[in-house]
Amino acid sequence: MARSSRARDQLIDSARDLFYAHGYAAVGVQEICDQAGVNKGSFYHFFPSKRDLLAAVIDSHAAWLRGVLERSAVSKLSPLERIRRVFVLVGEFDQEVRRRTGQTIGCPIGNLAGELVAQDEGVRRRLEAVLGDGVAFFERQLCEAAAEGAIEVEDHRARAQAIMGYLEGLQLLAAARNEPGLLEALADGALRLAGAEASAVMNPRGQERER
Numbered sequence: 001m002a003r004s005s006r007a008r009d010q011l012i013d014s015a016r017d018l019f020y021a022h023g024y025a026a027v028g029v030q031e032i033c034d035q036a037g038v039n040k041g042s043f044y045h046f047f048p049s050k051r052d053l054l055a056a057v058i059d060s061h062a063a064w065l066r067g068v069l070e071r072s073a074v075s076k077l078s079p080l081e082r083i084r085r086v087f088v089l090v091g092e093f094d095q096e097v098r099r100r101t102g103q104t105i106g107c108p109i110g111n112l113a114g115e116l117v118a119q120d121e122g123v124r125r126r127l128e129a130v131l132g133d134g135v136a137f138f139e140r141q142l143c144e145a146a147a148e149g150a151i152e153v154e155d156h157r158a159r160a161q162a163i164m165g166y167l168e169g170l171q172l173l174a175a176a177r178n179e180p181g182l183l184e185a186l187a188d189g190a191l192r193l194a195g196a197e198a199s200a201v202m203n204p205r206g207q208e209r210e211r
Contacts, residue, residue, distance in 0.1 A: 004046075007038045010036040011038055011047070014032050015027070015054070016057045020105060023115055024054060032050075032053070058112065058123070061112075062109075068089045069134065069137045072085040078145070079141035079148070079150065080191055080194060086167065088184050088187060091187075094180035106174065107171040134164045134167065138160035138163045139160035142160055145194065145196070163190050166189060167183075171183065
């Protein structure tokens, strides 16, 4: 059973990397199996189709995003600092991808959405749910910031959606320019979308305050 579980995980990991680097349509089952070191018979034992594997890959991306959000939700940071930290951590992810591949590839979730949402309603709903986790996180931080008097914003949901859209847009721009540092360099734009100035959450040296 452990061996079978490893094969399944290897298929998901290989598909995630290949879909991210080349897109879903450009990658075939044989290529996934070759990279995973798994034969086709094992592939179809775990996944009736490539689309079923895609669902598992999306779940893997969802877990990655949840990890970013959890690492951002540290108690010593203010709500607005937590929002900015998401951009910093995603930027670090882009930097690591650039070091490994020589390219800035963009958001793995956004890339799949751009390729597939018009083709598959089930996939669209899955991706919407993943991005919705980000929106919900930003909305919680905005509600806390408003309760603390740090911002004066009523429509927290709309602001949260705007911040999520800004995050996705910056990753697209970073990919187009092959410039992974763009996320951190322009993170303060998220604070303005939140209804605050960068000076409200940054110290004079431009670093997040330690609390």
